[in-house]
Amino acid sequence: MNALPLFASCAAMLMGLGLYALITDPEPLRKILAFNLLGSGVFLAFGVISRRVAATEFEGDPVPQAMTITAIVVAFAATAMAVALVSRLVEAGGRATVASEASEEPDADGGAS
Amino acid sequence: MTILLFTDVCLVLLVLTIGASIVRARDAFEAAIAFAIYGLLLAIVWVRLAAIDVALTEAAIGGGMTGMLLLGAAARLRLAGDDHIRASLRVRLAAGILSALVAAGVAGAVLLPPEVIPTLAPKVMENLASSGLGNPVAGVLFVYRALDTLLEKVVLLLALLGVWSLAPDGAWNGRPAIRLYARLNGTLTFLAQLLPPIGIVVAIYMCWIGAKAPGGAFQGGTILAAMWLLVIVAGLESIPSIGGTWLRIMLVIGPVIFLAIGTAGIVLANAFLAYPAGYAKPLIVAIEVALTLSIAAAPGMLAAGPPQQEQRQ
Numbered sequence A: 001m002n003a004l005p006l007f008a009s010c011a012a013m014l015m016g017l018g019l020y021a022l023i024t025d026p027e028p029l030r031k032i033l034a035f036n037l038l039g040s041g042v043f044l045a046f047g048v049i050s051r052r053v054a055a056t057e058f059e060g061d062p063v064p065q066a067m068t069i070t071a072i073v074v075a076f077a078a079t080a081m082a083v084a085l086v087s088r089l090v091e092a093g094g095r096a097t098v099a100s101e102a103s104e105e106p107d108a109d110g111g112a113s
Numbered sequence B: 001m002t003i004l005l006f007t008d009v010c011l012v013l014l015v016l017t018i019g020a021s022i023v024r025a026r027d028a029f030e031a032a033i034a035f036a037i038y039g040l041l042l043a044i045v046w047v048r049l050a051a052i053d054v055a056l057t058e059a060a061i062g063g064g065m066t067g068m069l070l071l072g073a074a075a076r077l078r079l080a081g082d083d084h085i086r087a088s089l090r091v092r093l094a095a096g097i098l099s100a101l102v103a104a105g106v107a108g109a110v111l112l113p114p115e116v117i118p119t120l121a122p123k124v125m126e127n128l129a130s131s132g133l134g135n136p137v138a139g140v141l142f143v144y145r146a147l148d149t150l151l152e153k154v155v156l157l158l159a160l161l162g163v164w165s166l167a168p169d170g171a172w173n174g175r176p177a178i179r180l181y182a183r184l185n186g187t188l189t190f191l192a193q194l195l196p197p198i199g200i201v202v203a204i205y206m207c208w209i210g211a212k213a214p215g216g217a218f219q220g221g222t223i224l225a226a227m228w229l230l231v232i233v234a235g236l237e238s239i240p241s242i243g244g245t246w247l248r249i250m251l252v253i254g255p256v257i258f259l260a261i262g263t264a265g266i267v268l269a270n271a272f273l274a275y276p277a278g279y280a281k282p283l284i285v286a287i288e289v290a291l292t293l294s295i296a297a298a299p300g301m302l303a304a305g306p307p308q309q310e311q312r313q
Helices: A004-024 A028-055 A060-091 B002-024 B028-048 B052-080 B090-113 B121-131 B136-144 B146-165 B188-209 B217-233 B245-268 B280-305
Strands: none
Touching: A004 A028, A004 B002, A004 B028, A004 B090, A004 B136, A028 A060, A028 B002, A028 B028, A028 B052, A028 B090, A060 B052, A060 B121, A060 B136, A060 B146, A060 B280, B002 B028, B028 B052, B052 B217, B052 B280, B121 B136, B121 B280, B136 B146, B136 B280, B146 B245, B146 B280, B188 B280, B217 B280, B245 B280
């Protein structure tokens, strides 16, 4: 039970890491990865919240846990859809980036998130 | 307790390191491999949070299925050539500060618990007995929040429709372009022959035990999907074309039976998705069995991607 603040900080850091990558990385596939990272941080924070009730007679709150299971499945469906869109984008345009056209000047764009 | 705490510290450090390596990886393929490992590590964190159901789902879907999906995509996109472009220092600095602020805010919100912890756990446990289920998470999924679970299955089907609709016109009713690694007498072929019988038994067990212990339709279905994909990737069985009658029946049977039982509830139990008293458990098990079949088909086809014109070897 001592470890709860540890997991809470871990969840927050994962969210920060995911958000950072989501903004700075111009490749769509890596943006999807970053978004999943961000999402897993959110799920974990929810898990920590569910575990808070361990002070009472219960091991964990089943309501947030059930919602997390649904969330993981929906996140997977959204990821699959996004990956298919990126694949189609590459097939159609031959380019896997959303960075601005001037690639010599990587200054221009951080990503259209 | 101290040893456990030490393990937890190591676990968190490992999760954060792997998370950072996803972000820092040089190409997308590397990042996808790191992501699969990350999913499995996260499952251990969920075990430490006493959420076994979530841990099983995370390992199966978050790590396994998403990992497979991303690996396939990264391999395909690699051919298109992606050189890793980084944003400028200014953008990275600003993004870093923003992300750190968000992380600090969230950490503050989660670390400072309210005086009275809001929870529905006592109410869930109070009424669980009348449903005949022993697993409170299954209770929430199939009794209290059954509508969420039903709609989630519909989301899976919608996502699959979306993926399929990205196929070029001529490829409709074709087969997904999953890569085959067929090599006679290879390790993969051996594993694809050895593992499925074990996997199928584990999946049936998961589905059955879900009513009273951690497990259930999601986890069982995903294991079935994994076994199916293993056999397909090893080249022992060909992937069905998306127009196949059996495939389509498999895909919709879960939501259809769920919806039928839910609608029958209007007549028999006076509410949509309510179960008549005394029949809750058999009905829920019936729904779970049907859902297991659908879940075996849907994520597998999602991971396989849109159909392609000619069959790639």
